[in-house]
Every structure is written in structure tokens, then in C-alpha cells.
Amino acid sequence: MAVETQTGPVVGTKSNGILPSALYRPEVRSVIYQIALVLILGFAAWWVINNIQDNLRRQNIASGFGFLDRRSGFDIAQHLIEYSSASTYGRAFLVGLLNTLLVAVLGIVFATIIGFLVGIARLSHNWLIAKLATAYVEVLRNMPLLLQLFFWYFAVLKSLPAPRQSLSLGAGAYLNVRGLYLPGPLPQPGFDWVLGAFIVGILASIGLSIYAKRLQRETGRQLPVFLPSLLLIIGLPLVVFVLLGAPMAFEYPQLRGFNFNGGVVILPELMALVVGLSLYTASFIAETVRSGLMGVPKGQTEAADALGLSRGQSLRLVIIPQAMRIIIPPLTSQYLNLTKNSSLAVAIGYPDFVSVFTGTVLNQTGQAVEVILITMGVFLTISLATSFGMNWFNKRMALVER
Amino acid sequence: MTEAATSVPRYVATTQTPDRAPPSSVKGPIAWMRDNLFATWTDTILTLVALYLVYLLVDGIVNWGLLHAVWTGNDGTACSIKGAGACWPFISAKMGQFMYGSYPEALRWRVNLTYLLAIAGLAPLMIPPVPGKLWAALYLIFVFPVIAVILLSGGVLGFAPVQTSLWGGLMVTLVVASAGIAGAFPLGIILALGRRSQMPAVRLISVTIIEFVRGVPLITVLFMASVMLPLFLPGNITIDKLVRALVMVAVFAAAYLAEVIRGGLQAIPKGQFEAADALGLTYWQAMGLIILPQALKLVIPGIVNTFIALFKDTSLVLIIGIFDLLGAVQSAMTDSKWLSPSTPTTGYVFAGFVFWAFCFAMSRYSLVIERRLAAGGQRTAAK
Numbered sequence: 042m043a044v045e046t047q048t049g050p051v052v053g054t055k056s057n058g059i060l061p062s063a064l065y066r067p068e069v070r071s072v073i074y075q076i077a078l079v080l081i082l083g084f085a086a087w088w089v090i091n092n093i094q095d096n097l098r099r100q101n102i103a104s105g106f107g108f109l110d111r112r113s114g115f116d117i118a119q120h121l122i123e124y125s126s127a128s129t130y131g132r133a134f135l136v137g138l139l140n141t142l143l144v145a146v147l148g149i150v151f152a153t154i155i156g157f158l159v160g161i162a163r164l165s166h167n168w169l170i171a172k173l174a175t176a177y178v179e180v181l182r183n184m185p186l187l188l189q190l191f192f193w194y195f196a197v198l199k200s201l202p203a204p205r206q207s208l209s210l211g212a213g214a215y216l217n218v219r220g221l222y223l224p225g226p227l228p229q230p231g232f233d234w235v236l237g238a239f240i241v242g243i244l245a246s247i248g249l250s251i252y253a254k255r256l257q258r259e260t261g262r263q264l265p266v267f268l269p270s271l272l273l274i275i276g277l278p279l280v281v282f283v284l285l286g287a288p289m290a291f292e293y294p295q296l297r298g299f300n301f302n303g304g305v306v307i308l309p310e311l312m313a314l315v316v317g318l319s320l321y322t323a324s325f326i327a328e329t330v331r332s333g334l335m336g337v338p339k340g341q342t343e344a345a346d347a348l349g350l351s352r353g354q355s356l357r358l359v360i361i362p363q364a365m366r367i368i369i370p371p372l373t374s375q376y377l378n379l380t381k382n383s384s385l386a387v388a389i390g391y392p393d394f395v396s397v398f399t400g401t402v403l404n405q406t407g408q409a410v411e412v413i414l415i416t417m418g419v420f421l422t423i424s425l426a427t428s429f430g431m432n433w434f435n436k437r438m439a440l441v442e443r
Numbered sequence: 444m445t446e447a448a449t450s451v452p453r454y455v456a457t458t459q460t461p462d463r464a465p466p467s468s469v470k471g472p473i474a475w476m477r478d479n480l481f482a483t484w485t486d487t488i489l490t491l492v493a494l495y496l497v498y499l500l501v502d503g504i505v506n507w508g509l510l511h512a513v514w515t516g517n518d519g520t521a522c523s524i525k526g527a528g529a530c531w532p533f534i535s536a537k538m539g540q541f542m543y544g545s546y547p548e549a550l551r552w553r554v555n556l557t558y559l560l561a562i563a564g565l566a567p568l569m570i571p572p573v574p575g576k577l578w579a580a581l582y583l584i585f586v587f588p589v590i591a592v593i594l595l596s597g598g599v600l601g602f603a604p605v606q607t608s609l610w611g612g613l614m615v616t617l618v619v620a621s622a623g624i625a626g627a628f629p630l631g632i633i634l635a636l637g638r639r640s641q642m643p644a645v646r647l648i649s650v651t652i653i654e655f656v657r658g659v660p661l662i663t664v665l666f667m668a669s670v671m672l673p674l675f676l677p678g679n680i681t682i683d684k685l686v687r688a689l690v691m692v693a694v695f696a697a698a699y700l701a702e703v704i705r706g707g708l709q710a711i712p713k714g715q716f717e718a719a720d721a722l723g724l725t726y727w728q729a730m731g732l733i734i735l736p737q738a739l740k741l742v743i744p745g746i747v748n749t750f751i752a753l754f755k756d757t758s759l760v761l762i763i764g765i766f767d768l769l770g771a772v773q774s775a776m777t778d779s780k781w782l783s784p785s786t787p788t789t790g791y792v793f794a795g796f797v798f799w800a801f802c803f804a805m806s807r808y809s810l811v812i813e814r815r816l817a818a819g820g821q822r823t824a825a826k
Contacts, residue, residue, distance in 0.1 A: 075644035082648065089675045096674045106603055167486050168479035169493045183802035185755040186794045188769050192795070195776075196788040270818075381660035388762055409670040417659045424658040 093410060100407075103187035103443065108406045109134065115401055119308055130402050137397030144314050144393060145380040151319035152379060153372075156326025161356075163331045163352045174327065181324040187385055189321055194313035194389040201309075204300050213293040213304070221307040222294035231288035238281040240275070310391035314383065322379045329375060333368035334360060365438050373431035377424055385419075394419065493549065510794075513785075522783035530781075530789045537775040541793070544611015544766050550603060553594045560590060569808070588625070607685040611766035613797065615685070619647075619692055619757040619767065624750055626693030631700030635770050636730060638705055647703075656698035661759050666689050667762040688760050696753040703745035707738035741815055751802045758798070769794050772825035 063069050099106055109131040116126050121139045124132055162174035181189070199218060203210065213224040247268070252265035282288070294304035298340040337360050345355035386393035387400055395416065403412040451457065467473045480490045513521050522530035534541075535714035543551050564587050567579040595618070598604035610618070637649030658665065668691040669684065676682070711734055719729035739746070761770030772790040775781070 071642050075642050077468065079644055092677050095673050166479065166482060167489055167491075167493070169490050169497070173493055173496065183751070183755075183799045183806070185758040185769065185798055187758045187761070188791060188795055188798060191769070191773065192788075192791040196791050200784055200787070278796060298742070332733065384660040384662045385759070387662065395660070395662060395666075399663060403666075403670065413663065413671050415668050416663050417655070420660060420663065421655070421658040429713070 058268075067353060086149040091177055097410075102407045104411070106411055108408055108411070113402070113405075115405070117397060119311065130406070133402060134394075134398050137392060138392035140392055141380075141383055141386075141394040144311065144318065144383045144386065146392070147315045148318040148379050148383065149376050151315065152375075154328055155319060155323035156375075157330050158321060159183065159327035160330025160334070163298065163327060164334055166369065178327050180325045181321055182328070186317065187323045187383055187388060188315040190313060190385055190389055191316045194310065198309040198313050207296070207301070213291065215294055215301060217301075218309065219300065219306075220256055220309050221312060222301045223305045224291040224293045225304045227290045227292055229288040231285045234285060235278050235282045235288070239278040241276040242273040242275075242428065245277075246273045249273070307408070308391070310386070310389055313389055314386050314391050315391075318379055320384060322375055322382075324376050325378070326372065329368055331372045333364040336367045337363045353398070362438075366435075369431060369435045370437060373435075376431070377427055380421060380427070382425055445507050450730075484587060494823075506546070507788075519779075519781040519783040519786060522785050523731040527785055529792065530783055530785045533775075533781050533783075533786055533789055536781070537771075538779075539613060540775055541768060541771050542612045544771055546611065546614065547603075547609070550605060553597070553602070557591050557594045558617075560594075561585060565792060591813050607683050610685065612771040613768045614753075615760070616757050616767040618685075619689060619760060619765075620750075622689045622755070623692040623696050623753050626689070627696035627700050627749075627753065627820045630693065631704055632696035632735065634701035635695060635704035635708060639699065639708055653698045653701050657702070658697055660690075661695050661756050662762060665759060665763050666696050667691070681769075684763070685765055688763060688765055692753065692757065692760070695756075696749060699752070700749050701745065703742050703749055704738060706745065707740075707742035708734065710741050711738050743813055743816065744809055747805055751805050754802060754805070755798065766799060784809075 064073075065293050092111045110129050112126075113128055113130050115131045115133075117124055117133065117136050119140060120136045121143065122132075122136060124136045159174045159177055162170050163178065165174070201218045203216045204219055207215040207222075212265055215222040220347060246266075249264075249269060250266050253266045256261055292304055294301040294306075311335070341359055341363065342355060347357040350358065384395040385391060387396035399412055399416045403409060406412070448742045465471070468477070487550070507528040509528075511526060513524075513527050513532065514528050516522060516530075516532040517536075519530070519533075521532065539548065539551075543554055546554060561583075564579050564583040567573040567575050568583070591800050593599055593602060595610070596605060596607065601683065636650050636651055637645045638653060640646050665688060668687040672687050715733055715737065716729065719733040724732065757767055758769040760767055761773065766774060772794040776790050
């Protein structure tokens with residue numbers, strides 16, 4: 042109220058001779074600052090756009106997104122969908138994007154598994170295990186990812202023997218400088234039944250766990266869930282598989298001339314990228330997991346002990362559900378980091394999105410502005426989508442206050 | 444009385460019997476091993492597996508780096524013998540390139556002098572008991588950058604000019620990292636303050652910059668610097684490639700730093716802001732004297748983590764053709780004179796060790812500082 046009487050019309054009309062006193066009011070000033078800022082930025086944007094148009098005209102570079110429909114004329118070493126040099130730039134974009142997503146998904150799965158193992162190992166009562174895990178984290182976390190990728194690609198995978206001296210891994214799998222050759226599965230008629238049994242197994246185990254939960258809530262009686270589920274998901278398809286006379290053939294890689302033919306090939310670039318990304322990100326996830334587990338109050342562990350839970354049970358039922366609430370937000374950003382770091386593929390020649398699109402397509406078309414804009418748009422979309430997904434998951438895990 | 448005192452029965456001890464050592468099952472190395480290595484069956488199995496792993500690791504490292512390593516030689520043939528380990532002569536022969544890139548050999552004293560001047564400024568700041576912190580800070584912020592630019596790139600005061608395309612090796616890594624840190628810190632603070640500003644336009648712009656930069660990988664930002672930035676400027680202006688990369692690295696780190704600092708700002712109680720207002724401080728006075736000193740102290744670990752990440756990320760500049768330490772190692776490996784099966788591994792191990800040493804030192808130093816700053820806030824337990 043006191044303020045109002047001061048900044049009333051009486052003060053507003055008074056002037057100290059230099060500036061109208063309205064300029065001394067914070068609200069007026071803030072509006073002026075903001076207008077000035079927007080004007081400056083607007084001018085900068087206008088200047089940049091003007092320069093871009095100027096430069097493009099002088100260098101004779103087309104603009105617009107029409108280039109996406111033109112023939113690309115280059116090959117991509119690994120494509121998950123149909124692609125040849127006759128395909129369009131748009132198709133090349135999709136191929137690169139799928140390759141990036143493949144690396145991201147594989148990397149996230151492996152990094153999560155390794156990261157959780159190492160993080161739990163760092164808190165182990167076993168002195169040697171804890172020290173080993175600490176050494177793992179401190180060594181990998183403090184070296185650039187690019188260096189680690191180079192190491193895996195140039196020092197490890199590129200020094201593997203030539204195809205003729207391939208290392209045999211048994212079961213028809215071979216490892217050489219050109220990649221990992223695995224037997225390719227060829228489903229025979231009747232294999233659909235096995236797939237069906239697999240789906241039935243999953244559905245049945247979901248039903249079982251729901252039923253077991255309800256039974257426990259209502260009567261307090263516990264049903265074994267883990268082993269029967271395992272039996273349903275793995276055992277049921279296996280039984281069907283054997284009953285139908287093993288309807289699955291394998292195409293084994295064969296050494297023909299200087300290279301292997303047939304089977305499934307995993308490129309050394311893909312291997313180096315997945316190994317490097319997972320091991321590096323795992324060291325960060327391990328720290329996240331460790332801090333999450335340490336964030337659960339000691340009383341919770343003691344209470345679990347007092348209830349007579351075994352160490353495994355107390356981890357699974359008491360500690361980890363609470364630790365997950367602390368772990369999930371930083372874990373999300375680690376997943377995002379891994380996805381963004383997968384763009385380092387360009388340095389070792391894996392045809393990911395950045396290397397195919399921001400590298401080759403940009404070089405061929407010269408349309409830097411459009412290509413970079415699309416690239417950034419894609420990464421922003423992936424980032425936002427992942428955060429939304431993890432936020433949803435986080436909400437589900439969050440503490441339900443009663 | 445004296446009689447009784449002297450004739451103590453022999454079964455009464457007159458001296459204290461020394462304590463017996465605790466049984467080995469409670470204290471000592473055996474007990475420690477039982478508690479920490481062989482507590483249960485699963486523990487024993489884990490320990491044995493881990494011991495085997497350690498054996499494999501140590502055995503491999505010792506054999507590769509010491510026993511089977513090649514120590515002398517003038518080219519790759521010395522390292523090409525069967526079963527050879529590390530190729531150390533490769534490192535010593537290429538050391539100059541790893542440290543300075545193609546910087547003219549006769550002028551390398553200028554780089555060394557820059558290092559010395561940097562250390563002279565940093566030492567008083569980083570070692571708590573050394574006095575003169577204010578002067579050192581002023582020197583580092585205002586004087587040192589000018590001297591460093593003059594010394595490194597030359598072209599004035601009679602120093603022969605050295606193109607940035609000749610710079611390389613660890614020197615570029617340190618230049619990019621320190622310029623990135625120096626640029627990212629003020630920019631990060633401004634972005635963080637902007638994100639918490641009362642003015643909607645300022646807030647919107649800050650949020651857009653922060654979220655946009657954090658959403659894309661550094662590579663695309665560097666690509667943007669190398670292919671898109673030249674399009675932004677009038678045709679007659681060109682900016683040095685290294686400078687463009689520096690700016691982008693600084694902006695990139697600033698966005699991450701802004702989020703770290705915002706965390707610190709949010710942790711400052713509202714009363715501190717109100718108290719600053721009540722004292723009649725202006726916005727910048729309140730921030731500079733009251734809020735930021737407290738907020739920055741809270742988030743030192745996060746700030747150091749960002750700097751470590753920035754230091755590691757400097758290696759990405761090799762993708763746009765600037766040769767930092769990793770780039771220098773990578774290009775030295777392709778030298779046909781030194782081709783051998785063990786050259787790449789040796790080079791990566793060397794580069795990895797240098798990066799590791801810097802990052803590990805930074806993280807340890809941040810721990811020390813954190814403890815020092817926390818000491819003021821801790822009460823000593825009542826005795």
C-alpha cells in the first residue's frame with residue numbers, strides 16, 4: 042500500500058529534470074530492457090538471414106527441402122531397410138536414422154546392464170570386488186569417449202586377422218577384421234507356432250504375476266512367480282520347438298575366396314561403437330546407481346534385516362524400488378547422452394545419421410543450412426521424446442503419498 | 444604395616460600382565476580377509492574370480508608395457524617383431540608433435556613460457572595458503588589472456604606470427620579447454636540468471652538457448668561452426684577455424700553450466716533474496732555480493748564435472764580438422780615410418796593416460812576444495 046502512494050500520479054508527473062520519473066519504475070524499465078533485447082536479437086537474425094541469402098546466391102547453392110527427393114548416388118554399408126545408390130536422399134536420411142537408433146538401443150541395453158552390475162559391485166562387502174569396480178569407473182570415466190572408440194576400432198578390431206585366418210568362435214561364428222560373422226537363422230514352415238507359444242508364454246506369465254499380486258494382497262500368501270514365468274516364457278516355446286521337429290535351419294557363413302558369404306554380418310564399426318559407448322556410459326550409470334543406493338536411508342536396510350529378509354530379497358523388495366526414484370532422472374540424461382554420443386560414429390566410419398546425412402549428404406548437396414537444421418531437429422525430437430517417456434516412467438515410480 | 448607390605452603372598456601379582464594379542468580370527472590380516480574377502484561361499488567364489496581377473500590384467504599390462512615392450516629403435520621395424528609389446532620409441536620420437544603439433548620448433552619456448560605464466564597465475568589461486576589471490580585473479584582475467592594470445596599467435600611486438608593451422612597436440616587441447624572454460628563460466632552464469640529472470644522475454648530466450656544446445660550433440664554444433672557459421676557472415680569476413688571451434692565449445696559448455704548453476708540458485712533460501720532487496724542493493728549487487736557466492740559454492744562439484752566433460756570433449760575438434768592431442772596421436776600413427784602392429788595401441792594408451800591424468804587431477808582437486816568449503820558449515824561434535 043505504501044508503495045502505491047509513492048508511485049501514484051503525483052510522483053509520475055514530477056520530473057527531476059533529467060529523466061521522466063516513469064523510467065525509475067522497475068516495471069517500466071523491465072519492459073524497456075526486454076524490448077531492447079528483442080530488437081537487438083531481431084536485428085541480428087535479420088542480418089544473419091540476409092547474409093545467408095547473399096552467400097547462397099553468390100555460391101549458387103539451391104535452397105529449400107526439394108533435395109530430399111533427388112537420387113542420392115552413394116551406397117551405405119549397413120542398411121536395415123531397402124537402400125541402394127538409386128534411392129533418394131530422403132531414404133538415406135531414414136537409413137541413417139535407423140542405424141543411429143540401432144546403436145542407441147543396443148548401447149542403452151548393454152550400458153544399463155554393465156552399469157548396474159558395476160554400481161552394485163562398488164558397494165559390495167567384498168573389498169576386492171569394490172576396488173575393481175572403483176578402478177573401472179575411475180579409468181573409463183576420465184578418458185574421452187572418442188579416444189576409447191578409436192582404441193576399440195583401430196587398435197583392437199582393426200588388428201584382428203584377415204578373413205582367411207578368422208578366429209572361429211564355435212557354432213559357425215567367425216571373427217575377423219571385416220566383422221563378426223554369425224549363422225543366419227532361416228525359419229522353416231511351422232516356426233510360427235513357436236513364436237505363438239512364446240507370445241502365449243509372455244501373456245501367461247503376466248497373468249500369473251497379476252494373479253500372484255492379488256492373492257498376496259488379499260490373503261498374504263505368496264506364489265512363486267519368477268521360476269514359473271521363466272518356464273512359461275522359455276520352456277513353452279522350447280517344448281513346441283522340439284515337438285514340431287526343430288523347424289529352424291541356419292545359414293552358416295562360408296569362406297569363399299577372400300571373404301565370408303552368407304549368415305549375418307556385424308560390422309566392426311558397429312561393434313566398436315556399441316562396445317565403446319556401453320563401457321563408457323556404464324561408468325557414469327554405475328555412479329548414478331551407487332549414489333541412488335547410498336541415498337536410501339540405512340534404517341531401511343536395517344528394517345529389512347530385522348524382518349528377516351535375505352540380502353537378495355532386501356535389495357529386490359526394499360532397497361532398489363526406493364533407489365530407483367533417485368536413479369531414474371540422472372539415468373534418463375545418461376541415456377540421452379549415449380544417444381547424442383552415438384554421433385561420434387562419424388569418426389570411425391559407421392554409417393549413422395550424422396555421418397550419412399550431415400556428412401555425405403551435406404557434402405554432395407552443399408545445402409548446409411537445411412541439413413544442419415534437420416539434424417538438430419532430429420536430435421531435439423529424440424531428446425524430447427526420451428524425456429517425456431522417462432518422465433512418465435518416473436511418475437509411475439514416484440512415491441505415492443497417502 | 445611395612446611387614447605386611449613387603450611380604451605379599453607370592454600368588455598376588457605385583458605387575459600388570461601385558462594384554463594378550465586379540466585372536467587372529469578377530470583382528471589382523473587373517474580376520475580382515477575373512478570379513479572382507481571370504482565372508483560367505485559366494486563371496487569366496489567372487490573373490491577368486493576377481494583375483495583371476497586382477498592376475499590377467501596385471502599380467503597383461505606388465506608383459507605389454509614392460510617385459511615385452513620395445514624401448515629403443517628408429518622406426519616401426521623395431522616394433523614389428525613377433526610378440527612385441529608397447530612401442531615406446533614411437534612416443535619419444537613423436538613427443539614434440541604430441542605436445543606442440545606443427546608449431547615451429549624454434550618458437551616452442553613461447554608455448555612453454557605461456558604455460559609458465561599460466562601456472563604463475565593459477566598457483567596462488569589453487570593453493571589455499573598462498574597469498575595474493577585478488578591480484579592473481581585480476582592477472583588471470585585481464586592480463587594473462589592478452590599475453591597468451593600475443594605469445595602464441597605472434598604477429599605483434601616483433602614476435603613472428605604462427606598460423607593456428609600449425610598449432611596442435613596437447614597445446615591445442617589446453618587452449619581449447621581453458622578458453623572454453625573462461626568463456627563458458629560468465630556465459631553460463633548469465634544464462635542461468637536469465638532463466639530465473641522476472642522478464643518473460645529474457646527467460647524465454649535463455650530457456651531456448653539452453654534447451655536447444657543441450658538437446659543436440661557437440662559434433663553437430665561443431666559442424667555448424669565449420670560449415671554454417673561462414674554462411675552467417677558477410678562474404679568478406681572470415682573467422683579463424685580454431686576461434687570458431689572455441690566459441691562453439693564455450694557456448695556448448697555454457698548451456699550445461701547454466702543448468703548446474705541454476706540448481707545452486709534454486710537452493711538459496713528466498714530470505715537471502717529478500718534480505719538483499721531490503722538492504723537496497725540493485726539486482727547486480729544482490730546477485731554478485733549475496734546470491735552467486737553462495738550458489739556457486741554449493742555447486743562446485745557440478746561445475747568441475749562440467750569442466751571435466753569439456754576437457755574430454757575438446758578431443759572432438761579433430762573431427763572438423765583441428766589437431767588436438769588425440770588428433771596428433773592419430774595422425775602420427777599413419778606415418779609409414781612408424782607402422783607396426785603395436786603402434787596404435789601404444790599411441791592410444793599414451794593419449795589416454797595424459798587425458799586421464801588431467802581429468803583425475805581435476806576431480807581430486809574438486810574433492811579437496813569441496814571439503815575445505817564445507818568445513819565452515821560443519822559444527823564440530825560436542826565433546
